[in-house]
Amino acid sequence: MKPRIVFLVGPTASGKTDIAVQVAKKINAEIISCDSMQVYQGMDILTSMPPRATRKKIPHHLIDFIPLGREYNVSRFRREAVKKIREISEKGKTPLFAGGTGLYMSVVINGIFPGGGENPEVRQRLYRQSEKHGGDYLHSRLKKIDPEAAAKIHPHDTRRVVRALEVYHITGKPISLLQKQRKGIADKYDVRIFCLNPERAELYERIDRRVDRMFSRGLVKEVKKILKNRLSKTAEKAIGIREVGEYLNGHISFAEAKNLMKRNTRLYAKRQLTWFRKDKRTRWIEVGEESPQLAAERIVSFLSD
């Protein structure tokens, strides 16, 4: 029998943190965070980090361990996650991934393509060219070396066009070819995916409440402190940093900052849901007003299927 790995995902503010802890207790699991922002240290309020007290009771991994200025990415996450899976399994426990970053989940399950490191110089040069000659210029170059990728990537999606060219520059192979050479864990493990799914209106209310709560818990102060650091490309993109920053430098009002944060979080939640709809193995868990314990019980009951 294959060892089991459980993924508990869902849009932001859907209640993952609490439910994950309850599930972990019931199935003797350790939690591996699957969240691109919670890896960073110093963003407790901003990322609604699970409180230290709960992390003490149930071990949480890949969380709160990277300085704000250090670059972090899918590849590092994948490597570390795979290692954690092994370690937790060796202890006879179940790895329970909990978080909202769809790409990170997908890369753990489906693998990452090989040989695609970064080359900052090449990347920078490509972005400069894109600015100078317009987005279509790079896209037409991509068309020549990798028509398959070019057909898939929209010319305006500069980030992906640049990445495809960068990979070709580094490896001499088209990215579309490399991307077919991925090895995931799906065949070695019994992968179970659960996605928390509050009703949309309810989700948006929860998001609003959460943002309000962040402010009352001292978000402004936290962001002020964060902004004293040099931030990695990822960390600086956490929702709230720009909004609160603009408030701090007087460009927008307090109320505007708050509303923008709510709106941006809603848009983010929508994008998350699109990700989660993709994997057809996903079991959708409708959540409402019930307690985390009850939701966890329902999830655990599905595990014996």
Place this chain on the structure above:
RNA sequence: GCCGAGGUAGCUCAGUGGUAGAGCGCGGCCCUGAAAAGGCCGGCGUGGGGGGUCCGAUUCCCUCCCUCGGCA
């Protein structure tokens, strides 16, 4: 009460004698080394009510209602 401006998408507003758009919102989607990022698609509408002119009105005319500003 009088004068002026205006009532068009959920919101802010543009436009036209041949039944209407834009931004935001909202919905859907794509995604593999920045992913809380980046990108794509979708108009979702009794054009304030009623009447008139016209082949045809959201557009012109009349009237009523409502909102805002000024004067009383």
